Each structure stands twice: as structure tokens, then as C-alpha cells.
Amino acid sequence: MASLATADVCDTHIALLNSGDLRVLQPIFQSYGLCRAFSGPVVTLKVFEDNVLVREVLETKGEGRVLVVDGGGSMRCALVGGNLGQLAQNMGWAGIVVNGCIRDVDEINGCDIGVKALATHPRKSNRRGVGEKNVLVHFAGTSIHDGEWLYADGDGILICKSEISL
Incomplete structure (x- = not known):
């Protein structure tokens, strides 16, 4: 799936920005993975x-989707590592955005996906199976609904209620 330049999207869709149907995440994320620009349903x-x-x-099959993980902004452990990066690539995910940390950066940087995260941390996470899927999340200054569209590149991350074009 071809990615759109986020700056061009913002310039072209001012009405969507003004209405809140297109939102810009605060610029707090670092980029990882081989795909520095990616997009897809969330x-x-x-x-x-x-x-x-x-x-x-x-x-599960990614089918070009983007996994958005609200990890509560925790800086105490990583939620995604090299094995999960490789799994995401193999299963056809376009990217992962983590409101938290990742690890195994050299491995993730070799994966053909896009990853955005707050930082890196060498410690692995717990494994209790606690959390929620397909729910409204709120971080980086905006709410993100399951099924919305995410567009990411070196300029930032956009969330839109529906797929858009230039």
C-alpha cells in the first residue's frame, strides 16, 4: 500500500483538519524499521x-493494517522486540505505533515494516495477558478509534476517520 506524505495530506485536507476528522499526533515518536513511511487501517x-x-x-494476518498500542507511555519495559517485529513483517502488517518502548532495535531496523515508539528499553514486558483489543485509545494529544486510518512518515503521524487520497 502506497503511503502519502503527511505534509501533503495536511496541506490538501485543511477542512478535515479543521473538523477533527484528520488529526496529527504530537511529535513524540522515534522511527524504526525499514519502512519510514507507512499507512493502513488501525x-x-x-x-x-x-x-x-x-x-x-x-x-493474525495484518493485511496492510497498522497496530496501534497504547502502552500508557511506560518507560519501564519494552512492548515490542525483534521477534514481534519479524512476526509483524511475516504476517503482512504495515506498521506498529507504540505509546511506550521497544527493544532489539537492530533487529527491528532490519524488518520491512514501519515502527514508531517513544523510546527503547532493554527490559522485556510482563506476560499476564491483561489488556483490551479494538478499543478507543487516547495518547499524543488525540483519540484513536479502531478502524480509523493511520498515515506515518518522517514528518509525523496522522489519524483520519476514513481512507483519504491526495
Whole structure:
């Protein structure tokens, strides 16, 4: 799936920005993975220092979707590592956005997906299986609904209620 330049999307869709149907996430994320620009329909997760549901979702066919993980902004452990990055690539996910940390950065940087995260952390997460799938999440200054569209590149991350074109 071809990605759109986020700056061009913002310039072209001012009415969507003004209405709130197109939203810009605060610029707090770092970029990882081989795909520095990616887009697709959103699948949401809400977890805290537990990545069992992250693995479960990434084990399903991605079909060009983007996994958005609200990890509560925790800086105490990583929610995605090299194995999950490779799994996401193999299962056809376009990208992963983590409101939290990742690890195994060298491995993730070798994966043909896009990853955005707050930071890196060497410690792995807990494995309790606690969290919620396909729910409204709120971070980086905006709410993100399951099924919305995400567009990401070096300029930032956009969320839109529906797929858009230039």
C-alpha cells in the first residue's frame, strides 16, 4: 500500500483538519524499521507493561493494517522486540505505533515494516495477558478509534476517520 506524505495530506485536507476528522499526533515518536513511511487501517490495543495481546494480534494476518498500542507511555519495559517485529513483517502488517518502548532495535531496523515508539528499553514486558483489543485509545494529544486510518512518515503521524487520497 502506497503511503502519502503527511505534509501533503495536511496541506490538501485543511477542512478535515479543521473538523477533527484528520488529526496529527504530537511529535513524540522515534522511527524504526525499514519502512519510514507507512499507512493502513488501525487495530487498537490498550495494555500496560504486558505484551501478550500484542503478540496475539500480530499472529493474525495484518493485511496492510497498522497496530496501534497504547502502552500508557511506560518507560519501564519494552512492548515490542525483534521477534514481534519479524512476526509483524511475516504476517503482512504495515506498521506498529507504540505509546511506550521497544527493544532489539537492530533487529527491528532490519524488518520491512514501519515502527514508531517513544523510546527503547532493554527490559522485556510482563506476560499476564491483561489488556483490551479494538478499543478507543487516547495518547499524543488525540483519540484513536479502531478502524480509523493511520498515515506515518518522517514528518509525523496522522489519524483520519476514513481512507483519504491526495
